[in-house]
Amino acid sequence: MARTDRxxxxxxxxxxxxxxxxxxxxxxxTLGQRFRIDLECGVDLREPGKSDDVETTISYADIFELLHEAITETRFKLIEALGQHIVDRLFEAFPTIEWIKVRVRKPEAPIPVVSGEFAIEIIRDRETA
Known part of the structure; x- marks a missing residue:
């Protein structure tokens, strides 16, 4: 199996x-709407896995708080721009994150669809952010 640095x-x-x-x-x-976020952050978890020390990892609560701020602090026309804003804020706040995959879902887009949702997915590493 090929080894990767990722x-x-x-x-x-x-x-x-x-x-x-x-x-x-x-x-x-004017009215606003719900947005759903799915997030994966590539972080080396060997040290927290071995040490069981919260200081060696990134707090889920801190990530959640940053997401909340990123979604409410600025208004965007495109969910593509919102997704990139989330990526930029996460890389800025957490230097141990190596890559990010974020999906921004818009389950109530003002389009006459009976079922489903509209979404974007962005995958970035620090070099391509």
């Missing part, structure tokens, strides 16, 4: 719901 360990936060005012349509900016 860290395969991850911190995962999934199906988080936030309320925000992102979108192109006036209703989205």
């Amino acid at each position: 860290v395969e360990d991850k911190i995962i936060l999934s199906d988080l719901a936030f309320y925000g005012y992102h979108g192109v349509m006036l209703e989205e900016n």
